[in-house]
Amino acid sequence: MTTAHRLQDAPDNTAVLIEDVHKWFGEYQALKGIDLAIRRGERIVICGPSGSGKSTLIRCVNRLEAHQRGRITVNGVELTGNLRNIDAVRREVGMVFQQFNLFPHLSVLENCVTPLVLARGTPRAEAVAKARHFLTRVRIPEQADKFPGQLSGGQQQRVAIARALCMQPSIMLFDEPTSALDPEMVKEVLDTMVALADDGMTMIVVTHEMGFARRVADRVVFMDHGKIVESAVPDEFFSHPRNERTKAFLRQILH
Amino acid sequence: MTPIEFTPSLLVDRRATRPPPVPRRSTAGILFGDLTSALLTIVTGGLILLAAPAIAKWAIIDAVWTTGNPSACQQAGACWAFIADKLRFILFGVYPPEQQWRPLVVIGLVLLGVLMTLAPALWGRRLIIGWTVLVAVMLALMWGGFLGLSFVPTSRWGGLPVTLLLAVVSLGLGFPFAVLLALGRRSAWPVTRFLSVFTIEIVRGLPLVGLLFVASILLPLLLPADWTIDKLGRTVAALTVFAAAYLAEVVRGGLQGVPVGQQEAARALGIPYWKTVCYIVLPQAIQKVIPPLTNTAIIMVKNTSLVMIVGVFDMLGAGRSAATDPAWPAPYPEIYLFVASIYFVICYGISRYSLWLERRVREKDYQ
Numbered sequence: 001m002t003t004a005h006r007l008q009d010a011p012d013n014t015a016v017l018i019e020d021v022h023k024w025f026g027e028y029q030a031l032k033g034i035d036l037a038i039r040r041g042e043r044i045v046i047c048g049p050s051g052s053g054k055s056t057l058i059r060c061v062n063r064l065e066a067h068q069r070g071r072i073t074v075n076g077v078e079l080t081g082n083l084r085n086i087d088a089v090r091r092e093v094g095m096v097f098q099q100f101n102l103f104p105h106l107s108v109l110e111n112c113v114t115p116l117v118l119a120r121g122t123p124r125a126e127a128v129a130k131a132r133h134f135l136t137r138v139r140i141p142e143q144a145d146k147f148p149g150q151l152s153g154g155q156q157q158r159v160a161i162a163r164a165l166c167m168q169p170s171i172m173l174f175d176e177p178t179s180a181l182d183p184e185m186v187k188e189v190l191d192t193m194v195a196l197a198d199d200g201m202t203m204i205v206v207t208h209e210m211g212f213a214r215r216v217a218d219r220v221v222f223m224d225h226g227k228i229v230e231s232a233v234p235d236e237f238f239s240h241p242r243n244e245r246t247k248a249f250l251r252q253i254l255h
Numbered sequence: 256m257t258p259i260e261f262t263p264s265l266l267v268d269r270r271a272t273r274p275p276p277v278p279r280r281s282t283a284g285i286l287f288g289d290l291t292s293a294l295l296t297i298v299t300g301g302l303i304l305l306a307a308p309a310i311a312k313w314a315i316i317d318a319v320w321t322t323g324n325p326s327a328c329q330q331a332g333a334c335w336a337f338i339a340d341k342l343r344f345i346l347f348g349v350y351p352p353e354q355q356w357r358p359l360v361v362i363g364l365v366l367l368g369v370l371m372t373l374a375p376a377l378w379g380r381r382l383i384i385g386w387t388v389l390v391a392v393m394l395a396l397m398w399g400g401f402l403g404l405s406f407v408p409t410s411r412w413g414g415l416p417v418t419l420l421l422a423v424v425s426l427g428l429g430f431p432f433a434v435l436l437a438l439g440r441r442s443a444w445p446v447t448r449f450l451s452v453f454t455i456e457i458v459r460g461l462p463l464v465g466l467l468f469v470a471s472i473l474l475p476l477l478l479p480a481d482w483t484i485d486k487l488g489r490t491v492a493a494l495t496v497f498a499a500a501y502l503a504e505v506v507r508g509g510l511q512g513v514p515v516g517q518q519e520a521a522r523a524l525g526i527p528y529w530k531t532v533c534y535i536v537l538p539q540a541i542q543k544v545i546p547p548l549t550n551t552a553i554i555m556v557k558n559t560s561l562v563m564i565v566g567v568f569d570m571l572g573a574g575r576s577a578a579t580d581p582a583w584p585a586p587y588p589e590i591y592l593f594v595a596s597i598y599f600v601i602c603y604g605i606s607r608y609s610l611w612l613e614r615r616v617r618e619k620d621y622q
Contacts, residue, residue, distance in 0.1 A: 097516060118530045
């Protein structure tokens with residue numbers, strides 16, 4: 001813990017530092033030397049064809065996957081096998097999944113309360129107050145007593161965002177948050193994310209929602225075959241893509 | 256805080272995705288709706304009508320209901336008087352007669368525990384503590400040797416309390432072991448995995464009778480001479496191990512049904528492993544395997560009757576030995592019918608309860 005605290009106060013303005021990261025699944029190499037630095041408050045959109053390693057990359061940031069070479073440092077804490085460091089990082093990093101991954105046996109309110117109680121030892125009353133606050137923020141306080149199975153996909157994803165926010169992370173990871181949604185529900189989730197961005201949250205978002213990227217992202221990163229092919233501010237990325245693969249990808253996704 | 260603007264989400268009525276209810280058919284429709292049903296109804300009806308008079312004659316008309324004189328049962332009818340005469344023996348075995356209020360209280364305590372367990376709202380740590388205390392009280396009450404209660408060795412315990420204690424304790428102790436074995440079988444560590452698979456497969460590969468013999472005859476020979484473990488205790492151990500191995504496979508089936516995403520979400524939220532298992536994964540896993548869990552529980556209740564083979568005096572054992580009383584003329588059908596009906600009440604109760612639980616789980620998903 002001591003190292004974690006010391007490094008966190010470092011003057012450096014970097015939230016996430018990824019240096020030459022490699023990752024293999026057995027024989028298959030998913031990440032081939034990724035370098036990426038993300039400042040506090042920065043919003044990064046990562047896109048790329050499926051199998052390009054973008055999900056793997058953000059799953060390495062909170063160590064749902066372990067990288068085998070290179071360094072990942074989150075708020076000054078390096079991710080190694082050290083469990084304390086992993087805990088410290090997960091305290092700082094919230095995650096939203098493509099499939100929501102709400103706990104189906106718990107009510108919406110309990111989905112937010114239980115992690116606080118189990119992971120942080122927050123007193124129940126305080127946890128409930130916090131949960132209601134964040135459910136209000138994602139605009140579904142009235143659904144608190146329902147079960148996830150009774151909500152629409154968009155509502156479920158907003159609950160998932162509220163659940164992550166309850167832990168008060170300084171960095172949020174979004175792994176294709178709208179890909180499993182019916183088209184008419186995409187907007188409500190994206191709007192929630194835009195509001196979060198406006199509040200200054202550091203965000204790493206894997207998505208194909210280019211409208212969102214244009215509006216919110218500070219930088220768009222394009223990945224292919226486990227490498228970062230192109231990284232630019234949205235204007236430049238969309239109007240003057242340099243790499244051929246980026247151009248091909250954008251042609252496919254924008255038409 | 257930035258106000259969030261967006262269109263209100265579309266109200267999706269989940270009921271719309273539910274399969275339409277099957278229309279209820281009238282009784283006549285069920286019995287004679289089509290040719291096959293009608294034929295089956297006539298054939299089974301005929302068989303029942305053929306058998307009914309004989310059964311009624313034996314069980315009711317010719318039956319001897321009360322008598323102090325066993326020879327009154329020499330006639331063809333059922334001898335229910337015998338059950339009345341031997342009731343205490345069947346229920347309590349050779350437990351000292353003037354002390355039989357103690358096993359009676361134990362039966363009451365088991366019922367209390369069952370009532371306590373029925374309401375899902377009460378499930379949790381307190382229920383586990385409650386059952387532990389209850390079982391401790393039951394054992395203390397059966398043993399005695401304190402507060403003026405006379406000491407009764409386990410060799411004199413018998414009947415229904417033994418059946419209930421064996422079932423409750425072997426299932427209750429077996430379940431936590433089952434969870435450990437099931438988790439071990441899915442563990443990333445090869446040694447843990449191997450030990451779990453080894454234990455499960457060995458125990459499942461042995462017949463329960465064999466296991467009981469090992470526990471009651473072989474174990475005392477293998478252990479040092481000054482280690483004396485009570486025979487009933489060894490029997491409980493054997494039943495527990497047996498229940499654990501079978502429950503482990505059921506629990507494993509449930510664990511496989513819980514999506515990986517659940518554990519990932521818990522890890523990403525920073526919930527420690529064991530809390531994730533207890534509060535996130537297991538509740539979902541168990542919900543998915545209520546029918547096979549019920550099945551195993553029912554089988555274990557009935558399996559306790561096999562302990563008779565190693566000389567533990569459960570309800571069936573007590574019934575059998577009651578029937579050997581030379582004063583009464585071979586009342587075997589009556590005694591087995593009586594004991595069977597008690598087993599049936601217990602097992603049918605478990606089965607109905609599990610159906611109710613399943614329905615409750617389904618309602619939480621839709622509604």
